[in-house]
Amino acid sequence: MSQRVYIFDTTLRDGEQVPGCQLSTDEKVIVAKELELLGVDIIEAGFPVSSPGDFRSIVEISKAVTESTICALSRAVKGDIDAAGESLKYAKRGRIHTGIGSSDIHIKNKFGSTREKILEQAVAAVKHAKTYVEDVEFYAEDAGRADLVFLAQLTEAVIKAGATVVNIPDTTGYCLPDEYGRKIAYIYEHVSNVHQATISIHCHNDLGLATANSLAGIMNGARQVEVTVNGIGERAGNTSLEEVVMALKVKKELGFYTNVNSTRLFPVSNLVAEMMNMPVQANKAIVGRNAFAHSSGIHQDGFLKHSENYEIMNPQDVGVDKSSILLTARSGRHALKHRLELLGYRYDKPTLDGIYSRFLDMADIRKEVNDKDLMELVR
């Protein structure tokens, strides 16, 4: 039996924190509606105490979105929690996401506090958030560098205080997959009330490991994963939604599924890239321009014989029309013949050989030969 992994999207909060990515309330509502259509379970809509505009956006998203849970972020501070609670008053299903630093680095350098005081503040925050909503998520910031025994104590205490979800963030993107997976496993082994809550993972990409770490978290028991579209987010970004969703879909044998309609991944990626003014790198997994483009002769030949030779998913599964064969100086005869046939030209072998040698001369100069160049060549 496959197990469900809940998708918590923080494009509009962690993603929107990136300089240059700020959106107006109307734009945020558009993105939130698309996320709802995509099948995201929880939309983190913002950090309401941070500005009146962010507060307003959460109110409007709460009115416009009815299928996904709407989540508002707060620090473990009364004023923040009050703002989060107020901002969610129209939400059909609202969640407050409150939390505080859990690593000694944060406890000492950021809060000038002690583990005991942090624990008390965390419990008080969860209890206060519960006066607004039933669904309260607690985040143990910088859990990636926190002491395991303290992290387990903190998790146990906030669940006892009423947290429905506990988020174990690798805030600084510090962990390796095995290390992060063991952290989640440790929590399952050492927190007596762990099954009364969902354990959530929230990874950053500072070492390029956010997706790998998130998958390790899922394989060790976490059932909610926090992600952003195109992996946008603080510094090197967050775990990319499309990568986790497709990894779980492609690797069926792992036994997990999500509610995401993967055929909407590419359109949503384009919308977010455009609205947030954050272009997607060409070689980005799943949604990059080259994710389904084949350019070397060996790959093109193999792909044309059978797409499975060089593709592990169908482009249509992620909302891309079709794969592409780029004609470059690395392309072989098979790719050239295929493209010419698509353009309506069929040649015998000696003629094709002649065209191919002129094609190579052109490709060396132009780098990529497009259909217009090709027509010019055959004429």
Ligand code: KIV
């Ligand atoms: O990275 C992080 O720790 C966060 C928390 C606010 C959840 O974004």
Ligand code: ZN
């Ligand atoms: Zn984060």
